[in-house]
Amino acid sequence: MPLIEARGVTRILSGAVETTLVSDVSLSIGAGEFVAVTGPSGSGKSSLLYLLGLLDLPTAGEVLIRGRPTHAMDEAERAATRLATLGFVFQFHFLLPEFSALGNVMIPMRKLGRLDARAMRERAALLLEQLGLGGHLDKLPEQLSGGQRQRVAMARALANDPPVILADEPTGSLDTRSSAQVRDILARLVAEQGRTVVAVTHDLTFAEAMRRRIHLVDGRIVSDEFSPAAAGPQAGLNQVAQTQAATS
Numbered sequence: 001m002p003l004i005e006a007r008g009v010t011r012i013l014s015g016a017v018e019t020t021l022v023s024d025v026s027l028s029i030g031a032g033e034f035v036a037v038t039g040p041s042g043s044g045k046s047s048l049l050y051l052l053g054l055l056d057l058p059t060a061g062e063v064l065i066r067g068r069p070t071h072a073m074d075e076a077e078r079a080a081t082r083l084a085t086l087g088f089v090f091q092f093h094f095l096l097p098e099f100s101a102l103g104n105v106m107i108p109m110r111k112l113g114r115l116d117a118r119a120m121r122e123r124a125a126l127l128l129e130q131l132g133l134g135g136h137l138d139k140l141p142e143q144l145s146g147g148q149r150q151r152v153a154m155a156r157a158l159a160n161d162p163p164v165i166l167a168d169e170p171t172g173s174l175d176t177r178s179s180a181q182v183r184d185i186l187a188r189l190v191a192e193q194g195r196t197v198v199a200v201t202h203d204l205t206f207a208e209a210m211r212r213r214i215h216l217v218d219g220r221i222v223s224d225e226f227s228p229a230a231a232g233p234q235a236g237l238n239q240v241a242q243t244q245a246a247t248s
């Protein structure tokens with residue numbers, strides 16, 4: 001069963017003038033996939049990501065998470081699904097300025113409420129250490145560099161161990177070195193942990209490293225291709241994904 005599926009999804013904004021953000025999009029994304037969503041500015045990439053991430057609802061068609069149609073969920077179930085299944089990384093980190101790195105990473109765990117305070121703290125510290133921020137646990141966002149903040153945001157996205165990470169221009173506001181680190185972390189989440197990563201990006205180096213590329217124009221998918229060139233580093237992926245599917 002696919003992790004995420006869209007069936008004929010359309011999103012129209014009504015108002016004085018109707019705007020079609022996404023038009024009749026169908027796709028299916030499975031475990032362990034590394035997917036780039038590309039397209040010109042205004043082609044609906046972010047809108048599609050928000051629909052797949054249950055941050056927005058389609059006007060027509062349906063989005064299914066692990067086979068469950070999201071329109072059949074009430075807001076509480078959608079929120080719980082977002083928290084447990086989908087981790088989000090945006091172009092801007094959206095960290096809470098008054099919380100430390102550790103505190104920010106603990107927020108989604110608090111909301112999900114599965115761990116006690118000590119376990120939350122230990123997991124947040126471990127995630128930050130794994131992303132090279134072991135020496136910065138108690139720093140406030142303003143005390144960190146742009147790249148470090150984005151890595152805190154990635155640790156926050158991983159807080160509840162979601163199988164899927166949705167990233168909207170995750171390298172869009174970073175310098176070259178930090179961009180490379182973020183790309184590398186996302187690639188490792190797929191290759192080493194069997195997670196699914198779907199990333200909207202204008203960054204061609206990044207898109208070319210991904211196995212699957214979905215290209216949008218005017219809210220429609222105009223191509224959805226697998227790149228053999230990017231298959232190398234992910235050669236073992238299907239196996240990881242299958243093993244995960246078999247054990248979960």
Ligand SMILES: Nc1ncnc2c1ncn2[C@@H]1O[C@H](COP(=O)(O)OP(=O)(O)OP(=O)(O)O)[C@@H](O)[C@H]1O
Nearest residue numbers: 013019020021039040041042043044045046047048
């Ligand atoms: N809340 C909104 N109100 C009005 N128009 C909107 C709104 N959100 C998006 N749009 C319009 O819908 C279209 C799709 O926007 P979207 O942000 O999804 O595109 P995008 O491909 O992610 O663009 P970019 O690469 O510039 O981020 C654009 O023309 C945008 O201006």
